[in-house]
Amino acid sequence: MAHRVILESFSYQYPGQVTPALADISLAVPKGQCCALLGPTSAGKTTLLQSISGILHKHHASGFASGKIVIGDESYAPLPEEIQFPKIAYALQDPYVQISGVRETVLDEIRFTLENLGRWDSSTDDSILSLLRHLGIDHLAERKPTTLSGGETQRVALATILIAEPDVLLLDEPLTALDYVAQDRLSDLFKGIKERSTILFTDTHMEFALAVADVIVVLEKGRMVFSGDRKGLLDHIDSFESILPSHQWKELIRTVKVSQGPEATEAILKAMETI
Amino acid sequence: MSLRAQFTRETSNAALPLIAFCIALNLTVGQITGALKIPIYLDSIGTVLAAVLVGPIAGILTGTFANLLASATGSPTMAFFIPVVVVIGFFTGYVARLGWFRKWYLVVVGGLLQGVIAAACSAPISAYLFSGVTLAGTDFLVLYFRSVGNNLLESVFYQGLASDPIDKLITYSVVFVLLRSLPKRITSRFSGASNLPSNNGAP
């Protein structure tokens, strides 16, 4: 069941660093919604995902954290100290390392997760196959995981954690290795997953977020410079010129807004959802 | 720390892929030295790397598995020399913990000592199991030492002394320089981080 994710005045400083990686972050993602964390590199996006997943404290136990993280009904002050899988699943930026490399077929690769959780038996293969169908990769079930293309690898990597049915899904720059067709597929996929898992993902561009996210947060140098919905981001699009790189869509949006006035925003958002 | 706790620590999720890479490195470094026609083995470089960066058990595992896999892939006699790589892994992990990988001159001493120990460990195996013949070019050296009046064990040991210390010295030096060039954010992930100089990775 999807869980809400709340951060209250959360700050984090890596051991040995003088400036905080995250400073006074407050955000609330209602259950079953999709949150985009936007910002340039080293804005603190990955650190934020890592703090929620539990891996940050596990690897940097001497880092300084304050504030509170709430996941579902459980509250962690200041942050989870153990990896929260399978409640929270985290997909690394590079899908190739997410694939274990120790299994011969895609089906077996996904079994590996269930085996780790002590949940595998012969009947679970059906649910693996149905997940692969849902992700549109059932034809890859018997392929060797290390021979797949970038887009295929990413969907298999996603399957390796989705099979655990996480309540919260964290994705670090899921668009990096994808072409436009694959990005479209990912956006459809998000719509399907949202019913089951709350999604938080990071990105350095705003277009994909404008098409899929319910909550958008913009970070810069560890501070939150925007938090709101898609309409709010569109209304302030010019304020982020310096930190979110320009893209063909942004130019187009700006032109439409200037020529048709503020009421154009709703129409633009509707159009983006269907693209 | 109990042996069990030590084993758990050195085979954590963070260390496992590194150990696997080090085993593969032991087995493929010959591809580089061979292509460049460099006349050294360096086939314990992965063992030394794992022993310093993670610990003695990781070193022992790396050496053992590398020899086992080498046996499985066409060098069958390697399996019989597993006791030697166990000693190399343990010795390196132990001296690294004593801080020998923080100063270059201790690395030199360690490498030479390791070479002598390796020669001493492999001599009885070569002599008693194989009578000095290991299907390698150095077999001729053994025959030479025997023909000038040494017994079998001595001859095998002298042959080892002629090649092992220099090979292990180079291995230790390469690993020392390699680890110095690793940034601290990487080395700090492994349980042997304290074996390295404190200014590790400083520009």
Place this chain on the structure above:
Amino acid sequence: MRLDLKSKLASVFFLWVCAFTLDWPVNATLILLAILLRYVVPGFRPTSQRAARSIVAFMSYSTLIVLIVVSLNAVLLPGGDVLLIVGGIGFHESGALFGLRTACRLVLLSLSVLLFFASTPIREFIRFLQGTGFPPQLGLVLLLTLHFLEQLPDRINQIFAAQEARGSPVRANVVSRARAFVSILFPLVLSSISESIDRGQALELRGFLGQGQMPVFENRRSDTSLLTMSLILLSIALIILRILNWLIA
């Protein structure tokens, strides 16, 4: 008769014991028998063309080794009768016998290991180890090593090509080649260590060695346990006989 891994391992162990306890004519016969096993017993058939070729290559290589070891020992270790004289160089009997003993033992030991691995896919061997209570993390290390072994040669070639494109002195003097070695090894190791860290994280994030129970691998029950037991008993008997022999002597 289906030969399982346990009985194959027992056969290897038995051949090792023979190599150390019996004299060279028996060992030479066992070598011929072992080669016959590869053709007659289905369990010892090579699993791939490559494995079959490795046995053939080993046999031709070891024939050469036997010849060299025997003749060098016969020349360099005087003692016993002179068997023959070629161009003024004498071949002595005791040296030749020592060479035969050494060469037969070495070939038998190597051949038994080679026969086992040529007829056993390495993944099957790892699965077998896991079935005998081998810690799961060690099974994972071995499997991950196979993954790295598949990837490393390509990566080495890539770095090699990049260095050559920049004019790396592969054919220059030894100092330049040593420098080229470092310029290939360092990027390879540094990138692989970072990758290892990410892979370790990914394993943690998929619950490996976490709270869940690891799957229990069960080795199939063997239908050749009688053979396994007999081979082990025979090996023990040989060792005892050898020790008694040694004590009496």
